[in-house]
Amino acid sequence: MIxxxxxxxxxxxxxxxxxxxxxxxxxxxxxxxxxxxxxxxWVIFHYTYLISLGLGLHLSSLCKLFIGEMSxxxxxxFFFFKNKWIAYFKLVLELAREWKIFGFIVLSVVFLQCxxxxxxxxxxxxxxxxxxxxxxxxxxxDRMWYINPYTGYGxxxxxxxxxxxxxxxxxxxxxxxxxIIGINAPSFAHTVLPSVVIIMAYFIYAxxxxxxxxxxxxxxxxxxxxxxxxxxxxxxxxxxxxxNLLRFSWHGRCILYAIGIPLLLYFTMNTIEKKTxxxxxxxxxxxxNTCMVGASFMGCLLVALFSIIAFAxxxxxxxxxxxxxxxxxxxYSPVLINVLIYVYGRxxxxx
Amino acid sequence: xxxxxxxxxxxxxxxxxxxFSAGVIEVLVLPAWxxxxxxxxxxxxxxxxxIVLTMVMLIVFGTFFSIVTRDFEGYFVGFxxxxxxxxxxxxxxxxxxxxxxxxxxxxLMRKRVLLVALFLVIVFIxxxxxxxxxxxxxxxxxxxSFFDLSNDEAWxxxxxxxxxVNNYAKVPNEVVQIVDAICTDYSQPVIFAPFExxxxxxxxxxxxxxxxxxxxxxxxxxxxxxxxxADPFLLRNVFNDNKDSDVTHIVIPINDVDKRINDINxxxxxxxxxxxxxxxxxxxxxxx
Numbered sequence: 001m002i003x004x005x006x007x008x009x010x011x012x013x014x015x016x017x018x019x020x021x022x023x024x025x026x027x028x029x030x031x032x033x034x035x036x037x038x039x040x041x042w043v044i045f046h047y048t049y050l051i052s053l054g055l056g057l058h059l060s061s062l063c064k065l066f067i068g069e070m071s072x073x074x075x076x077x078f079f080f081f082k083n084k085w086i087a088y089f090k091l092v093l094e095l096a097r098e099w100k101i102f103g104f105i106v107l108s109v110v111f112l113q114c115x116x117x118x119x120x121x122x123x124x125x126x127x128x129x130x131x132x133x134x135x136x137x138x139x140x141x142d143r144m145w146y147i148n149p150y151t152g153y154g155x156x157x158x159x160x161x162x163x164x165x166x167x168x169x170x171x172x173x174x175x176x177x178x179x180i181i182g183i184n185a186p187s188f189a190h191t192v193l194p195s196v197v198i199i200m201a202y203f204i205y206a207x208x209x210x211x212x213x214x215x216x217x218x219x220x221x222x223x224x225x226x227x228x229x230x231x232x233x234x235x236x237x238x239x240x241x242x243x244n245l246l247r248f249s250w251h252g253r254c255i256l257y258a259i260g261i262p263l264l265l266y267f268t269m270n271t272i273e274k275k276t277x278x279x280x281x282x283x284x285x286x287x288x289n290t291c292m293v294g295a296s297f298m299g300c301l302l303v304a305l306f307s308i309i310a311f312a313x314x315x316x317x318x319x320x321x322x323x324x325x326x327x328x329x330x331x332y333s334p335v336l337i338n339v340l341i342y343v344y345g346r347x348x349x350x351x
Numbered sequence: 352x353x354x355x356x357x358x359x360x361x362x363x364x365x366x367x368x369x370x371f372s373a374g375v376i377e378v379l380v381l382p383a384w385x386x387x388x389x390x391x392x393x394x395x396x397x398x399x400x401x402i403v404l405t406m407v408m409l410i411v412f413g414t415f416f417s418i419v420t421r422d423f424e425g426y427f428v429g430f431x432x433x434x435x436x437x438x439x440x441x442x443x444x445x446x447x448x449x450x451x452x453x454x455x456x457x458x459l460m461r462k463r464v465l466l467v468a469l470f471l472v473i474v475f476i477x478x479x480x481x482x483x484x485x486x487x488x489x490x491x492x493x494x495x496s497f498f499d500l501s502n503d504e505a506w507x508x509x510x511x512x513x514x515x516v517n518n519y520a521k522v523p524n525e526v527v528q529i530v531d532a533i534c535t536d537y538s539q540p541v542i543f544a545p546f547e548x549x550x551x552x553x554x555x556x557x558x559x560x561x562x563x564x565x566x567x568x569x570x571x572x573x574x575x576x577x578x579x580x581a582d583p584f585l586l587r588n589v590f591n592d593n594k595d596s597d598v599t600h601i602v603i604p605i606n607d608v609d610k611r612i613n614d615i616n617x618x619x620x621x622x623x624x625x626x627x628x629x630x631x632x633x634x635x636x637x638x639x
Contacts, residue, residue, distance in 0.1 A: 133553045
């Protein structure tokens with residue numbers, strides 16, 4: 001019972017509260033409320049995890065710190081903005097009523113995909129024998145990245161691999177959530193997380209559809225249904241979006257391909273439209289980049305490559321975009337931190 | 352100069368392989384772009400510039416990395432997801448449907464139904480395209496889909512019993528039975544199991560230790576021999592090599608084709624001082 005309540009709090013309530021704050025109760029960005037809220041919760045965890053790892057804290061201490069921080073943030077946000085909540089959620093309900101049949105059909109197809117992951121066999125990947133087991137080991141031994149997940153013996157001293165893993169908070173994030181909620185890490189990763197990730201992804205795709213089709217609910221629904229059909233049939237290689245979203249939903253790669261890249265695309269187009277990176281956009285990019293680098297070390301490369309493409313696009317199209325250095329530093333600080341951790345782990349700690 | 356040319360050609364080959372031989376649905380991006388251009392030139396121009404820039408950057412990036420390291424292909428294929436092919440294709444289909452025009456409402460309805468049916472069939476067939484012409488391991492990779500509910504998705508587990516798994520950890524039922532059987536009497540067993548099973552064991556119960564599995568022979572200090580088949584010649588080594596090691600249980604697959612191999616394994620195990628602990632599904636479990 002307590003586990004169900006905690007699951008509700010950490011998977012639904014916290015992200016909604018944080019997400020509403022992130023989007024500043026803007027009705028136009030309602031679809032991004034849940035994804036941004038979940039990512040904001042992850043960002044809070046990411047930096048707590050890095051500090052805990054540096055101090056050599058155990059997973060249980062990290063969980064206690066995380067619970068304390070989340071309680072503080074969520075309660076603070078809830079009470080500080082309590083006047084806005086009622087008005088905002090009335091708007092959200094109105095929006096939901098407007099969608100009616102279209103919303104029902106789209107949500108049914110999305111929930112079908114979630115139900116498939118929940119009730120049936122999940123396509124296993126060899127990487128699970130490292131990532132999911134590392135999360136299970138962290139809960140079992142209360143130590144992060146201590147036990148070799150392939151063999152069960154510790155200490156794990158392969159620093160060429162560990163240097164990449166230390167900066168990757170996604171695995172320990174769901175280990176922490178699983179520990180708080182009281183279920184084992186593989187069950188959380190293979191059963192709960194896929195539904196969360198799939199729903200987040202479709203909210204983001206719906207928002208992108210809204211950019212193209214405006215308030216045409218019929219068009220957005222057709223777009224999402226077509227996308228669902230492509231996702232369900234696109235399981236050809238393990239590296240494309242379809243395969244990652246519906247086969248390996250709990251992998252960091254899925255967060256990169258199915259959630260991070262679309263969000264980066266969306267907010268970059270926003271930036272080009274506004275001709276500058278506003279404070280709001282700085283926060284969004286910071287959150288997204290933190291999640292990208294926290295999902296996988298490959299996120300650092302993807303963020304760097306995407307940034308080069310974005311800057312090249314602005315130059316080639318002769319668009320003006322005023323960017324302050326301070327904001328750029330904030331946006332790319334997660335990448336820098338992860339690269340420094342990698343260099344330290346690979347070359348300095350190892351020696 | 353040679354390295355540069357090699358790097359560029361290698362990168363282009365990897366991109367071609369990723370788009371055309373492994374992911375056929377991505378091929379639809381080109382016709383999708385033409386459809387979008389017909390309905391919304393502004394978005395088509397943005398997409399065109401973005402895709403071209405991305406391809407150029409990927410070629411530059413890929414060339415650099417293919418010169419610096421030979422092991423760039425695994426990462427590189429993932430970078431192709433910077434082009435959201437699925438969304439572009441879905442966008443083109445949406446434009447086709449919503450901008451479909453006809454004076455007669457009935458004809459318009461029929462036209463839309465036909466377009467929807469065509470889209471569903473094309474995507475379905477392209478999604479299954481790798482059935483044709485591939486065999487062995489590749490065919491395994493391409494046989495699975497969203498609509499396969501059977502346990503065949505389990506990574507080559509020989510005892511695949513075509514049932515949906517009975518646990519939320521999504522570990523095959525056979526592995527659960529074997530690990531539960533072993534852990535009933537032993538608190539922290541050290542198990543030597545076939546590769547297809549060892550990737551699941553520690554997911555189900557992290558208390559178990561493994562002496563085989565992915566990278567175990569490279570990263571574990573103990574000498575490990577990894578095996579994938581019920582080959583009597585290899586299994587002689589398995590029992591021999593594990594005489595002095597800490598392993599407490601050895602799991603051997605039962606050979607359905609040649610029953611004599613099972614008899615040989617059993618006799619060999621008895622000779623080396625192992626006892627048959629359990630037969631679970633298609634596996635024999637020996638204990639020291």
